Amino acid sequence: MSQxxxxxxxxFASVSGISRPTVSKYFNDPDSVRPSTRAKxxxxxxxxxxxxxxxAVNQNRKQTKTVxxxxxxxxxxxxxxxxxxxxxxxxELGYRPTIFSSHGVQxxxxxxxxxxxxxxxxxxxxxxxxxxSDVAAVRAFxxxxxxxxxxxxxxxxxxxxxxxxxxxxxxxxxEYLCRSGQPPCFFExxxxxxxxxxxxxxxxxxxxxxxxFEPQVFSVAGEGWHFEEIGRQGGHKVLTSGEMxxxxxxxxxxxxxxxxxxxxxxxxxxxGRAEGCAIRVAGQDDHPFSRYTCPPLTTIAQDxxxxxxxxxxxxxxAIEGEEFPYEVNLFEGKLxxxxxx
Amino acid sequence: MSQxxxxxxxxFASVSGISRPTVSKYFNDPDSVRPSTRAKxxxxxxxxxxxxxxxAVNQNRKQTKTVxxxxxxxxxxxxxxxxxxxxxxxxELGYRPTIFSSHGVQxxxxxxxxxxxxxxxxxxxxxxxxxxSDVAAVRAFxxxxxxxxxxxxxxxxxxxxxxxxxxxxxxxxxEYLCRSGQPPCFFExxxxxxxxxxxxxxxxxxxxxxxxFEPQVFSVAGEGWHFEEIGRQGGHKVLTSGEMxxxxxxxxxxxxxxxxxxxxxxxxxxxGRAEGCAIRVAGQDDHPFSRYTCPPLTTIAQDxxxxxxxxxxxxxxAIEGEEFPYEVNLFEGKLxxxxxx
DNA sequence: ATAATTTCTTTACGCGCGATAATTTATTAG
DNA sequence: CTAATAAATTATCGCGCGTAAAGAAATTAT
Numbered sequence: 001m002s003q004x005x006x007x008x009x010x011x012f013a014s015v016s017g018i019s020r021p022t023v024s025k026y027f028n029d030p031d032s033v034r035p036s037t038r039a040k041x042x043x044x045x046x047x048x049x050x051x052x053x054x055x056a057v058n059q060n061r062k063q064t065k066t067v068x069x070x071x072x073x074x075x076x077x078x079x080x081x082x083x084x085x086x087x088x089x090x091x092e093l094g095y096r097p098t099i100f101s102s103h104g105v106q107x108x109x110x111x112x113x114x115x116x117x118x119x120x121x122x123x124x125x126x127x128x129x130x131x132x133s134d135v136a137a138v139r140a141f142x143x144x145x146x147x148x149x150x151x152x153x154x155x156x157x158x159x160x161x162x163x164x165x166x167x168x169x170x171x172x173x174x175e176y177l178c179r180s181g182q183p184p185c186f187f188e189x190x191x192x193x194x195x196x197x198x199x200x201x202x203x204x205x206x207x208x209x210x211x212x213f214e215p216q217v218f219s220v221a222g223e224g225w226h227f228e229e230i231g232r233q234g235g236h237k238v239l240t241s242g243e244m245x246x247x248x249x250x251x252x253x254x255x256x257x258x259x260x261x262x263x264x265x266x267x268x269x270x271x272g273r274a275e276g277c278a279i280r281v282a283g284q285d286d287h288p289f290s291r292y293t294c295p296p297l298t299t300i301a302q303d304x305x306x307x308x309x310x311x312x313x314x315x316x317x318a319i320e321g322e323e324f325p326y327e328v329n330l331f332e333g334k335l336x337x338x339x340x341x
Numbered sequence: 342m343s344q345x346x347x348x349x350x351x352x353f354a355s356v357s358g359i360s361r362p363t364v365s366k367y368f369n370d371p372d373s374v375r376p377s378t379r380a381k382x383x384x385x386x387x388x389x390x391x392x393x394x395x396x397a398v399n400q401n402r403k404q405t406k407t408v409x410x411x412x413x414x415x416x417x418x419x420x421x422x423x424x425x426x427x428x429x430x431x432x433e434l435g436y437r438p439t440i441f442s443s444h445g446v447q448x449x450x451x452x453x454x455x456x457x458x459x460x461x462x463x464x465x466x467x468x469x470x471x472x473x474s475d476v477a478a479v480r481a482f483x484x485x486x487x488x489x490x491x492x493x494x495x496x497x498x499x500x501x502x503x504x505x506x507x508x509x510x511x512x513x514x515x516e517y518l519c520r521s522g523q524p525p526c527f528f529e530x531x532x533x534x535x536x537x538x539x540x541x542x543x544x545x546x547x548x549x550x551x552x553x554f555e556p557q558v559f560s561v562a563g564e565g566w567h568f569e570e571i572g573r574q575g576g577h578k579v580l581t582s583g584e585m586x587x588x589x590x591x592x593x594x595x596x597x598x599x600x601x602x603x604x605x606x607x608x609x610x611x612x613g614r615a616e617g618c619a620i621r622v623a624g625q626d627d628h629p630f631s632r633y634t635c636p637p638l639t640t641i642a643q644d645x646x647x648x649x650x651x652x653x654x655x656x657x658x659a660i661e662g663e664e665f666p667y668e669v670n671l672f673e674g675k676l677x678x679x680x681x682x
Numbered sequence: 683a684t685a686a687t688t689t690c691t692t693t694a695c696g697c698g699c700g701a702t703a704a705t706t707t708a709t710t711a712g
Numbered sequence: 713c714t715a716a717t718a719a720a721t722t723a724t725c726g727c728g729c730g731t732a733a734a735g736a737a738a739t740t741a742t
Contacts, residue, residue: 028730036738037690054459054460055399056396056729056730059397060728074424077418099442118392259633262632289569293635296603351699360722362701368699378720401701
């Protein structure tokens with residue numbers, strides 16, 4: 001490694017013995033130059049430290065190598081896992097992903113979309129806030145940037161949506177709960193942030209009716225993204241109300257279930273499918289922490305990997321110029337039987 | 342809002358009736374122009390949509406408004422919380438934070454530092470991987486960019502370090518455990534990624550000796566960042582080994598404790614400080630989920646807010662030109678008494 | 683070998699803005 | 713009202729690179 005500092009592409013071109021426009025072509029696509037010149041450039045790259053100035057590159061190219069990743073709440077391990085997974089795939093494809101979190105706030109989501117737009121990204125992968133989203137703002141963004149939505153759908157927005165097959169999710173676990181014990185009641189937030197929650201409620205009702213059982217829904221108060229606390233406090237209310245007509249609770253998602261189990265503990269109720277337990281609790285999502293609740297949580301596993309993979313693949317089809325109609329890709333979940341139900 | 346699209350600062354200057362250099366000055370610092378011209382510019386800003394091209398700005402300014410935030414593992418809610426907190430503070434100060442995660446991998450950490458360098462950030466806030474970090478690479482980065490380290494310290498690197506006062510943390514909870522029941526043994530990973538873990542072990546030994554008790558340390562195998570699973574499997578080994586000379590376990594951190602409690606559950610051992618419980622378990626960090634374990638976890642609360650605040654404040658002192666010697670700022674934790682110990 | 687084709691070089695311009703110097707205009711002090 | 717000061721204007725350059733056109737050189741095909 002030479003001590004000579006290369007200041008720009010001009011200098012690098014001269015030490016590599018290739019003209020600047022050709023070097024520029026090389027950095028744009030190494031395969032676009034003759035193998036012999038490519039070798040020369042890469043030899044120089046071994047000797048001298050040089051990388052094109054990213055700001056100059058991005059200013060002049062119409063399309064950057066940036067990919068925006070936006071999740072509604074990064075402190076939720078479900079979304080941290082999505083972000084990590086998607087990020088890695090983008091890196092592998094030679095792009096520069098940037099992760100943003102709306103922190104559950106519409107204004108923040110809008111600000112991020114606005115800032116992201118200024119970065120002229122090649123594409124974006126968005127998990128919108130859901131109910132809190134400014135639909136017009138998200139649509140406006142999608143009109144400018146190739147975008148794939150995931151997790152939380154906004155109809156006909158962006159190139160495609162990749163998410164869960166909520167009816168399948170809920171039907172699967174409702175059927176399991178019904179055949180292994182008492183039919184479940186449904187525990188949810190009254191005004192859920194995420195549209196998946198509404199679909200799951202719907203799917204619960206349908207599944208119960210199909211199976212010939214009377215559904216019972218508990219919608220508890222609570223705003224924001226502190227689901228565990230909402231689940232805990234709501235759990236206390238429901239459990240002490242005496243209104244539960246069953247010993248089995250299906251929670252709208254795992255984080256609510258985690259809080260609900262805490263409530264059970266605090267009320268001295270034993271949770272589990274084992275004999276002698278007072279109550280069975282199940283969740284939906286397979287949250288990373290669900291394996292470690294006491295008892296471990298029975299739930300439906302969302303396949304982060306498949307959803308991420310498909311979302312990224314769809315985006316890059318578009319980035320690489322393919323045209324295709326709007327898609328909705330829903331993926332099935334798998335039952336994860338643990339001890340809580 | 343006019344329909345005329347403003348393409349650059351030149352055009353915006355002309356529609357606002359102000360010369361381009363003055364407009365440029367305004368965007369650099371709105372207070373640097375006369376109030377009357379500022380008003381004119383802001384009036385135009387109401388009518389026309391224009392924002393300076395961020396790439397052109399960053400190319401020409403020696404210093405950008407970017408701030409890099411790097412954490413070792415974003416899927417760990419402790420770091421998600423840090424990242425969120427720091428991010429928000431930077432936004433409030435008018436900067437553009439960008440969050441990165443090393444995902445526990447040295448090469449990733451190095452790549453991120455490398456990429457970050459190319460973004461000419463005004464500063465960076467790094468929580469290094471710890472044992473896995475390439476110290477030379479981190480130091481090299483710190484030589485180029487004003488950097489404050491947090492959470493995990495690398496001696497004499499960067500402008501300052503902000504983190505926990507591990508001796509105080511551990512002493513506090515050891516004292517509590519000793520006066521409220523049997524003195525604790527210490528449960529940790531054999532080769533912890535994070536240097537805090539080593540200090541906590543040390544501090545445990547000292548605290549126990551000071552109090553006149555015989556320490557006992559269990560170092561369990563396990564690599565990586567899946568602490569809950571390591572805690573669970575290690576917990577099984579320790580609990581079934583018959584080597585524990587006490588009914589109280591202090592875990593090196595909350596995530597290990599969460600896994601340990603799961604192991605207790607799986608072995609049918611009741612956890613808690615209540616009478617009749619088989620074992621007491623305590624953690625350290627006040628992980629966001631610790632409130633929801635069964636029983637809720639007694640732990641030492643790390644003050645994310647204060648650490649973040651201090652780290653950001655220190656960085657911006659440097660960004661704004663102040664010179665000061667290398668600092669180490671350690672913050673005390675508070676005992677959070679819940680039911681597990 | 684010659685022609686056809688591909689690739690490279692040279693030259694030149696443009697992107698959008700920061701920065702500077704010299705000049706003009708507006709504001710404030712006396 | 714004039715001088716002193718502050719602020720805005722005009723003009724001009726530079727940043728580092730993308731890109732286009734025209735011609736030279738190297739490669740491939742015939």
